[in-house]
Amino acid sequence: MAAGTLHVVATPIGNLDDLSPRAVASLRAVAAICCEDTRHSRPLLTRYGIDKPLIALHEHNEDAIAARLVERLLAGEDLALVSDAGTPLVSDPGYRLVRAARDAGVRVSPVPGACAAIAALSVAGLPSDRFCFEGFLPAKPAARRARLTELASEPRTLVIYESSHRIEEMLADARVAFGAARRAALARELTKLFETVLDGDLAMLHERVCNDADQRRGEFVLIVAGVGDAVDAKLIEGRRLYAKLSEHLPPSQAAKLAAELSGAPRKDLYGG
Numbered sequence: 001m002a003a004g005t006l007h008v009v010a011t012p013i014g015n016l017d018d019l020s021p022r023a024v025a026s027l028r029a030v031a032a033i034c035c036e037d038t039r040h041s042r043p044l045l046t047r048y049g050i051d052k053p054l055i056a057l058h059e060h061n062e063d064a065i066a067a068r069l070v071e072r073l074l075a076g077e078d079l080a081l082v083s084d085a086g087t088p089l090v091s092d093p094g095y096r097l098v099r100a101a102r103d104a105g106v107r108v109s110p111v112p113g114a115c116a117a118i119a120a121l122s123v124a125g126l127p128s129d130r131f132c133f134e135g136f137l138p139a140k141p142a143a144r145r146a147r148l149t150e151l152a153s154e155p156r157t158l159v160i161y162e163s164s165h166r167i168e169e170m171l172a173d174a175r176v177a178f179g180a181a182r183r184a185a186l187a188r189e190l191t192k193l194f195e196t197v198l199d200g201d202l203a204m205l206h207e208r209v210c211n212d213a214d215q216r217r218g219e220f221v222l223i224v225a226g227v228g229d230a231v232d233a234k235l236i237e238g239r240r241l242y243a244k245l246s247e248h249l250p251p252s253q254a255a256k257l258a259a260e261l262s263g264a265p266r267k268d269l270y271g272g
Contacts, residue, residue, distance in 0.1 A: 002076060003073055003074050003075075003076065003104075003105065003106050003107070004031075004072070004073045004074075004075070004076050004077045004078040004079065004106070004107075005073075005078050005079075005106070005107045005108070005109050006073055006078075006079050006080075006081060006097070006098065006101045006106055006107070006108045006109070007026045007027075007030060007078065007079070007080045007081070007109050007110075007111055008080075008081050008087075008088050008089070008094070008098065008108060008109070008110050008111065009023050009026055009027060009080050009081065009082050009088070009111040009113070010023065010082075010086060010087040010088070010110075010111060010112055010113030010114055010115065011023070011041070011044060011082050011083065011084075011085060011086065011113065011114070012044070012085065012086075012113075012114050012191065013085045013086045013114045013115070013116045013119065013190055013191055014085070014189065014190060014191035014192035014195075015191040015192065016044060016047055018113065018114050018191060019044065019048065019113070020111070020112075020113050022111055023111050023113055024048050024050070026080060026111050027045065027048070027050045027052065027080055027082075028049075028050050028052075029078060030052060030077075030078045030079055030080040031052070031053070031072070031077040031078055031079060032052055032053040032054070032055055032072075032077070032079055032080075033045070033050075033052050033053070033054055033055065033079070033080045033081075033082060034054075034055045034056075034057040034069065034079060034080065034081045034082070034094075034097070035054050035055065035056060035057065035082055035083075035084075036056075036057065036058050036082070036083045036084045036092060036093060037056070037058070037084055038054040038055075038056050040084045041054065041082055041084070042054065052080075055069070057069075057081070057093060057094070057097065058093050059093045062093050062094070062096045062097060063096060066096050066097045066100040067100065069097060069100075069101075070097075070100050070101055070104050070106065073101060073104070073106045074104060074106065081094050081097060081098075085114075085116070086113075086114050086115050086116050087112070087113065087114070087115040090115055090116075090117060090133075090135075091135040091136060091161055114191070116161070116187075116190055116219070116221050117133055117159045117161070117221060119187070119190050119191070119221075120159065120185070120187035120190060120197075120221035120223055121157070121159060121223060123185075123187065123197050124157075124185035124187070124197070124199065124223040125185065125199055126157050126183060126184075126185060126223055126224075126225050127157050127225070127226065128157060130155075130156045130157065130226075131156050131157040131158070131159055132151075132154055132156040132157070132158050132159065133159045134147075134151065134158055134159060134160045134161075135160070135161050136160075136161045136162065136163075137160060137162070137170065139166065141169065141173070142247060144169075144170065144173055145173050145176075145177065145243050145247075146243070148173050148174055148176075148177035148178070148243070149177050149239070149240050149243040149244070151177070151178075152177050152178055152227065152236055152239055152240060153227050153236045154226055154227060155226040155227050155228070156226045157223060157224065157225060157226050158222075158223070158224040158225075158226070159221065159222075159223055160221070160222040160223075160224065161219075161220070161221055161222075162220045162221075162222060163219070163220070164216055164217055164218055164219070164220070167209060167216055167220050168206075168209055168210060168216060170222070171186075171202065171205055171206040171209055171222070172206055174202055174206075174222070174224065175202045175203060175206050176239070176242070176243060176246075177239060177243055178202060178224060178239070179202070179235070179239060179268065180201060180202055180203035181201050181202075181203070182201060182202050182224060182225060183199075183200075183201055183224075183225040184199070184200070184201065184202050184205055184222060184223060184224045184225065185197060185198065185199040185205075185222075185223045186198045186199075186205050186209070186215075186220060186221075186222050186223075187220065187221045187222075187223070188215065188217075188218045188219070188220050189217075189218035189219060190219075190221065192218070194214070194217075194218065196215065198215070202224070205222075234262050234263045234264045235262075235264045235265075235268055237262040237264065238258050238259060238261075238262035238263070238264025238265075238268070238269050239258075239264070239269060241257075241258035241261055241262055242254055242255055242258040242269045245257055245258055255269040
């Protein structure tokens with residue numbers, strides 16, 4: 001018996017009308033659908049009259065059930081993989097199942113559709129010929145600041161996901177790491193009723209989010225311009241040093257020492 005196919009199916013990121021006809025047909029044709037959260041996926045499937053067995057597949061059980069799912073595929077069943085929203089495996093579970101299926105010689109077929117990262121990039125008005133997807137940054141402040149500091153010299157446009165309860169703090173950290181004048185765009189609730197896309201520099205975005213509670217609600221994609229050829233290497237190094245030193249020293253002292261060590265202007269370090 002020929003092996004089945006694992007269909008990796010993109011689902012809407014907000015607007016349910018974004019589910020493609022091919023995605024609907026694929027989901028109707030499979031024996032079962034692997035979902036990140038069955039409770040989340042069921043309303044979408046019900047809307048389109050798709051009544052298939054649902055299998056919970058998430059970061060806590062993927063290793064344990066991947067082998068059993070591959071056995072079903074090898075026995076000739078077609079299965080689908082969806083995430084809560086958007087394209088599976090993009091900051092979501094699934095790659096272990098895909099890897100196991102491919103290692104077993106099972107065909108894995110993409111059914112493309114919505115992706116928050118690409119949707120945000122398409123409307124940000126920032127260079128998109130080369131970009132770097134960072135997904136979610138570390139939740140702990142020290143680790144997040146360290147990662148942003150590492151990214152400060154990245155020449156490609158950056159794509160970052162963030163949640164509502166950390167967006168204000170993350171923007172404050174990005175403002176320090178990249179500098180207040182770095183160009184950026186903040187996409188919120190893409191394809192949903194209260195969709196907004198703010199663009200400007202990081203200082204403006206941070207202040208807008210701080211001053212407007214509505215801009216702290218929902219799901220966020222932050223697009224940040226790459227460092228660019230014209231940015232002073234001393235300033236990049238100064239900001240890196242400032243981020244490290246400010247973990248142990250008052251901000252004014254950290255900026256003074258970082259400026260002395262790097263040669264960057266102190267005013268461009270302290271207060272971002």
